[in-house]
Amino acid sequence: MKTDIKEIFGCQVFDEKKMKDYLAKDTFRELEKTIQEGKPLNPKIAEAVAHAMKEWALENGATHFTHWFQPLTGVTAEKHDSFLNIGKNGSIDMEFSGKELVRGEPDASSFPSGGLRATFEARGYTAWDPTSFVFIKNKVLCIPTAFYSYTGHALDKKIPLLRSMDAINKQALRVLRLFGHDEVTSVKTTVGPEQEYFLVDKKYYEQRKDLIYTGRTLFGAPCPKGQEMEDHYFGTIKDRVQEFMQDLNRQLWKLGIEAKTEHNEVAPAQFELAPVFSTTNIANDHNQLTMEMIQRIAKEHGLVALLHEKPFDGINGSGKHNNWSISTNTGINLLDPGNTPQDNAQFLLFLAAVIKAVDEHQDILRLSVATAANDHRLGANEAPPAIISIFLGEQLTEVLKAIENDEPIEESGTEVMRIGVDILPKIKKDATDRNRTSPFAFTGNKFEFRMLGSSNSIAGCNIMLNTAVADVLEGFADQLEGAENFEDALHQLIKTTIKEHKRIIFNGNGYDDSWIAEAEKRGLLNLRTTPDALPYSIKPENIALFKRQGVLSEEEARSRYEITMEEYTKIVNIEALTMVNMARKQIMPAVMGYSKTLTETALSKKELGIETEYEEANVKEISAYLTEAMTACSTLDEKIKTLHSITEFDKAAYYVRDEILPAMDALRAPCDKLEEICDDEIWPFPTYGKLLFGII
Template sequence: MEKKITDIFGTLVFDEDVMEERLAKDTFRELQKTMKEGKSLNIKIANAVANAMKDWAVEHGATHYTHWFQPMTGVTAEKHDGFIGTNQNGKVILEFSGKELIKGEPDASSFPNGGLRATFEARGYTAWDPTSYAFIKNGVLCIPTAFCSYSGHALDKKTPLLRSMQAINKQALRILKLFGNENVKNVKTTVGPEQEYFLVDKKYYEQRKDLIYTGRTLFGAPSPKGQEMEDHYFGTIKSRVQEFMNDLNEELWKLGVLVKTEHNEVAPAQHELAPIFSTTNIATDHNQLTMELIQRIAKKHGLVALLHEKPFDGINGSGKHNNWSLSTDTGVNLLEPGDTPHENAQFLLFLCAVIKAADEHQDLLRLSVATAGNDHRLGANEAPPAIISVFLGDELAEILKAIEEDRPYDSKEKEVMKIGAHVLPKFPKDTTDRNRTSPFAFTGNKFEFRMPGSSSSIAGCNIVLNTVIADELKEFADILEKAPDFSSALHALIQGTIKEHKRIIFNGNGYDDSWVEEAKKRGLLNLRTTPDALPYFIKDENIDLFKRHKVFDEEEVHSRYEIMMEEYVKILHIEALTMVNMAQKEILPAVSQYSYDLAQTCAMKTEVAKLENVYEKETLKDVSALLDKAFKATKHLDKVLKEAEAIEDFEKAAFYYRDEVIPAMSALRTPCDELETLTAENVWPFPTYGKLLFGIL
């Protein structure tokens, strides 16, 4: 199997090995400068690269190419153009120019743009991102690109992500220079996103409108068995699921995606896939591919993959744990404790930058993962609460406390921990436990941001992480570069940062109700819902932050705020419409017929045998009462939905959906789920939780 993996890995990727093999040496060197140093690419080089790329793609069966980009829909977009053309004699030829490689012109008005483009202003551009390799998918050469408007505004998730990576690189290099690391030329953020998902049988999925239209179940009584036995987690993978995973791995390996770990998750029918770390930009591209292929390959096995954050009520939802770190081009992980006091002082400074960023920008971290789907998940079961906190583990927290108090740390060498002056102990690695209740946990050489939802692009949270940490590094560099004595200033800076921002450090149980009160006392934000969180995006200080690092301009911030608010409204609108439809056309008619059958049975048994009919009478009474409640709740939901549709202001609409529509949806679900428990299985109009969660054999 090992030989097979090495044989197929990256075979559908136009990577550096392929480039070196197919390009002239000088062309390859110039392309490398573009990829690694951001140097501009002249048209002569672009033409050579495009021709080699086309020849390689055609040899692998491709007939078309596309600029593959990530608009603000959260999914990818592509428009296919054929390599086919004609020469002067009218003969068919295959061609692909450097101009076509570098730039495309898709419609920019039909994607979410938050007012950046009007319908009559349709021109937009896609620009090749040479830092992410081209690849072949479904017989099409896919060229990763950025997407911007005619006026230059970013209309995608890749452009601001690349800007944020550039920002943190710039500020991290300033810090490293102060520590004498002149040989470091580049600092990159790296990510390993763990992807959770559910698998259900396709034949059951197709019988449920809620899954088809919304990706989650809007109705459903609990199954007799859920996850309480804890027997699914890391359990034996069912043969049918394993066959799906094998096919998925093979297709992802061909595309150069470093998927490594697969296992059953906590909830029945839930699974996880995790890759090896890669540069954030590439990790984002690969995660988008992973989600797409999970869904496509599942269908080949008669399955459907659910990427919604909370597809089933009462059991664990699905997240996307964003393992974030910072590494140099010399192979040093800046969040890994070192072997010398000097290295550990550097580690502590970067650690403090992350802690300070998490404390000062709780609002941005929270809103970076805010969606209607994730609102169902955060704070429930294994998902972290909506309150931002940082977990460091007892030992590292104690080290920081010792620094704060200028006292010896109880280790093998009891020295007062003056940064850069006295001996620092060698930091123990991997001595911290993993806190599954923490939204932002240090796990030895990285931070695990556990809040992102399973269906979201990881670009959003990483744009925020990169930017807020870049801002703290800038502030640190500004202070230290002016300091007359570096060691003294460094010690004071680390010590002061710990004192001022220790409130964000919490190593306890984030699920405990007492933490909500404790967090309130500490002054931490508790932004429970998406409408609570998103308005912080357009606060002046946050707009200034993004402008300062050239990640977003003011118009781009406002556009994203509008898009995210409108997306929240649209998702809930679709869900509410689907509930009304399912209730009116499926649940109420089915239960009404069932109650009629009960009444008929009762009447016949009484007439023929003069029986008491306790079961029929009691069930009919209960069913009828619940049927009336469900009918009234359906009418009420339909009423508030029409009122919501009349609200033109997207901000007011979002809060109305939160405060009126969601409670009305809950009020409809309650009697319907009770009716499911009383109605005969052969009468209930769609598959139950039991079939969905345990129906894969």
């Protein structure tokens, strides 16, 4: 087995090095233009590229190829076709054409479309995305592709993401030209997504219907020890987990994924993996592969990886911190303050653009992370609240305050602060502490969007973030390009932007109840649940935004609203059905059996004249909770039937929020109390103690 990282890194990726080895020079140069400059692929070279890919794939043991795409189900999809072709004379050839490389036609009828097409309209197409390298996974040549309908509508998350990247590239270049950066030819957003997950022993997982069907525990009393000792965080990694991580790293490195950091997270049995930053499109593809590999490699070690945002009640959930920045092809990080007045002015303009974008478009940022699972996580245990705000830290906040009020600050002496004239203080990258409760925190040269859930695609939040910032940059460029005095216009623009949008800046404790009142006073949105947030995606102003930046058509925006609302309802419906099933077929029979045993024991002891206070007290308590559970179970069952009679997708989602979820809580409460009373030996499935501390 190859063990040298240099030797194995990218060995399963048809990257630029392999392209040079397998392609003629002219062909490689043509393909490189497409990859680096986003130019359309020259059809004349498609055959040559496909042949080279096939030869490389066959040499590496691949027998099939697939167009690997990301439909609106939230996971990846693939249909495998072999290279095998049998000729008329019975000869066997291995073939892969340029047409097969560039375009595929998977059946689209069973993927969610949100009304973009009828069920009988089955055609869907996949188109090769040359900006994301082809790779081999399980002896299959995987071709990253976009997925679209017969009418040209985007049916995936990749197309809008690429569109949003084009939008911010176009507008950022306009701004950079004003600062004299004619050498910059492209601007890209970059992302480093930190992936959190739980590991549980496979034998315990297989005994829990809730984990199998929903990915989270629907029942479970807290065990004596949780995360209160804080001894798991950054603690010594157990041997079994370390072996899993080593295998995972090897597989990720082979796929060219720069897995960098691994450690124990705060909750017991929780872990994190973080990669090196990469272009947003590539980061998105890599994160999808990372989630798949985490789950696959875990099973090889007798473990199961839980990517659900809140698999256990009462302890930390799992997020995916989206570390986002903007960089040029010349290596300039536009969110790095720099050391010169010009860099400072440029940085402050882009910073102002982000502040304005986040303030004006709180709604689409919030809805981009809205899911049934994430609703359980947001607002506690180090997850940010549902209210969008920006953490800048004291030093940067003071700089902005001084600009807004034309005041001096200590580092710049007594002169009034003016952008591009006085040298602003050097803004140190770690000048202030981190704020774990902030949804959107500046961390030196990037923003960390902390609201994203662990199982989500990072495409959604980055589509919204890129689009919002691109729109603000367009407005900035319009103003500055027509200015008589650029320096004066720049100063006034930044000053005005800070003044009008400073309400979004909050450096305090996001968990404090006073912040909720303060946020409301500031006019900030508090969209606590998914059905609260999703309707904002079809607000006329937001549809106009998506259309203006060329990211989503009105039809595409409305389809995503319908799909995500329906997904919310379906997820909770499955959870509710699973709860009823577990309560009736597992918990209640086990508890009644235990109660019978206690009753028989009491009767036997009475015959002997022995005190039965313990048995009687427990039987009475069990009987009371059992009655409560049975009533709650029947109520939930009836509400599920009502839900199934609601035909409008939006009304169904609201019914789930207002009726189904409270009924589920009402069923869980007595069942968890029964777990605390009953003997561990009779409880029908593994407890939190076994799940959280069962990895040895």
